[in-house]
Amino acid sequence: xxxxxxxxxxxxxxxxxxxxxxxxxxxxxxxxxxxxxxxxxxxxxxxxxxxxxxxxxxxxxxxxxxxxxxxxxxxxxxxxxxxxxxxxxxxxxxxxxxxxxxxxxxxxxxxxxxxxxxxxxxxxxxxxxxxxxxxxxxxxxxxxxxxxxxxxxxxxxxxxxxxxxxxxxxxxxxxxxxxxxxxxxxxxxxxxxxxxxxxxx
Numbered sequence: 249x250x251x252x253x254x255x256x257x258x259x260x261x262x263x264x265x266x267x268x269x270x271x272x273x274x275x276x277x278x279x280x281x282x283x284x285x286x287x288x289x290x291x292x293x294x295x296x297x298x299x300x301x302x303x304x305x306x307x308x309x310x311x312x313x314x315x316x317x318x319x320x321x322x323x324x325x326x327x328x329x330x331x332x333x334x335x336x337x338x339x340x341x342x343x344x345x346x347x348x349x350x351x352x353x354x355x356x357x358x359x360x361x362x363x364x365x366x367x368x369x370x371x372x373x374x375x376x377x378x379x380x381x382x383x384x385x386x387x388x389x390x391x392x393x394x395x396x397x398x399x400x401x402x403x404x405x406x407x408x409x410x411x412x413x414x415x416x417x418x419x420x421x422x423x424x425x426x427x428x429x430x431x432x433x434x435x436x437x438x439x440x441x442x443x444x445x446x447x448x449x
Contacts, residue, residue: 258361258421261378263287263352265295270348272299275338275363277306277331279383280354281313287352288320296322300341303327304334308356308400309383331359338363342370351377358388358399361426389417390427397427405433 263283265272272295276284281303288296301323305312317325328334342349351367353360360379367377386400396410401417408415408430415430422429 258357258379258423260381263354263378263380265291266350266378268348269295269350270298271346272350272352273341273345274299274352275302275334276353277304277334277355277359279307279309279311280359280380281311281317283354283380283382284352285313285316285320288323293322296320300324300326302334302337302341304329304331306330307383308386311383335362335366338366342366342372345370349376353377353379354382356383356386357381358386358427361388361423364423365426387417388427389415389430390422390425391415392429392431398430
């Protein structure tokens with residue numbers, strides 16, 4: 249499903265404590281717990297003392313690091329049962345974040361992309377955020393025909409639950425949409441497309 253050389257594909261980091269941080273906010277999902285544990289192990293006790301970790305146990309791969317994160321001393325740990333809940337907690341924390349906050353993200357591409365959207369809405373710059381992909385390369389796909397998002401897509405062609413069209417997943421990743429684009433697979437076949445609202449550009 250992946251094509252090499254696509255310039256829009258995200259380039260990920262390796263999580264490491266940012267020395268310039270006055271407060272550390274880390275959010276992970278599923279397999280992202282593993283790089284999060286490594287990050288916390290690399291932090292000084294003082295850094296862990298000003299660290300908040302949000303962890304969603306929802307996972308495409310079934311991996312959970314909840315027990316290991318509970319065992320880490322000196323952090324403010326917020327456990328969530330779903331990615332949606334974790335992203336809401338992230339929203340709440342970012343709404344009161346002060347200058348000097350550093351953000352660490354780990355998990356699937358869709359989870360990281362959505363968290364990045366939230367972070368940029370609150371004015372965090374790219375140099376204040378580190379992102380590490382962990383787990384499966386499932387994709388978050390945006391339908392170009394009905395604007396629906398579909399999580400955890402594993403196939404090159406799939407049926408959109410929003411409009412029912414068979415979509416081919418392009419290898420272009422949109423950081424604005426935090427998703428790959430899905431377009432009608434049989435676009436050369438005449439047929440009616442659902443009416444959609446115009447997107448703001």
